[in-house]
Amino acid sequence: MSEEIIWLFNIGFFAAGGFVFLLGLAIGSFLNVCIWRLPREESIIRPGSHCPACSSPLGIRDLVPLLSWLFLRGKCRFCAAKISPRYPAVELLTGGLFFVTYLHYGPSPAMIAAMVFSAFMVAITFIDLDHQIILDGMLALLAASGLVLQLATGAVGFWSMWLGALVGGGLLLAMAIISQGGMGGGDVKFAAALGFWLGWPGILLGLFIGFVAGGLVSLLLLVSGLRGRKDFIPFGPFIALGAWIALLYGKQILAWYFSFLV
Ligand SMILES: [Zn+2]
Structure with a gap:
């Protein structure tokens, strides 16, 4: 390839990446609305965005992500009420996750599926952090979208999905029974819904990484004294x-x- 064509290709690649990042910021802004309203059983459409402190309706210049x-x-x-830095952080996080999916897959159906998945993970994480719940409606949507998108992209086979859901849900159900309250019903349903996205044996890997990360962070919080032994640490974000x-x-x-096993 001539140098000019390589240059054009590079410019196109980064321009598309920039667009994906901006799209992620905008979706992150929408996720902020979902994270605030859905657990409070408010509509995500009406009324329009307003300041939670003074109820003033927000205009376009208050709503540009970041x-x-x-x-x-x-x-x-x-009213000069403080707006939590969590709002731009959620937008930035979503933009970052979208950008990584673009780098990983390139423009493709698999990239779009991974973006949808990323959005669900962000919303579920922050609702769980705020309210210690994972909404059933959101989990039903997560499972259904996994079934449709992962079959369409061919990433996971039909029976692999059901096996993943069965193993994921079954494993966490067993742990919920053994730990007697350390793990909630929301986590069990969450693991089952993820089975449709990850299939078998992907679900085991996902849960394993979640357990390791959750264990490490819990240990750090205990050792540093930020959390006591009896404090509840939501597990959803780690899953x-x-x-x-x-x-x-x-x-x-x-x-x-597996390369180590042979
Ligand atoms: Zn205000």
Whole structure:
């Protein structure tokens, strides 16, 4: 290839990546609305966005992802109430996850499926952190979208999905019974829904990564004194993290692992 064509290709590649990142910021902004409203059983459409402190309706210049928060220096334009840095953080996180899926898959149906999955993981993580619940409606949507998208992209076979759901849900159900309250019913249903995205044996890898990450973070929180032995640490965010890693890198990780066995 001539140098000019390579240059054009590179510019196109990064321009598309930039677009995907901006799309992620916008979706992250929508996820902030979902994270706040869905657990409170409010509509995500009406009424329009308003300041939770003074109820002033927010205009377009208050709602530009990331930039509005920066320009308003984290304060409401009308009442100067502090706006949590969590809002731009969720937007940035979603933009980052979208950008990584683009780098990993390139423009493809698998990339779109991974973006949908990323959005679910972000919403489930922050609702679980805020309310210690994982919404049934969201889990039903997660399972259904996994069934449709992973079959369409050919990433996971039909029976592999059902086996993944059965093993994931069964494993966490057993742990919920043994731990007597350490793990909730939401986590059990979450693991079953993830089975449709990860299939067998991907679900085991996702849960394993989640357990390791959850164990490490719990240990750090205990040792540092930030959390006591009796404090509840939601497990959903760790399952979400493990599942996301398993969705993108599961095949490589399993191939690497099995390369030691032969
Ligand atoms: Zn306000």
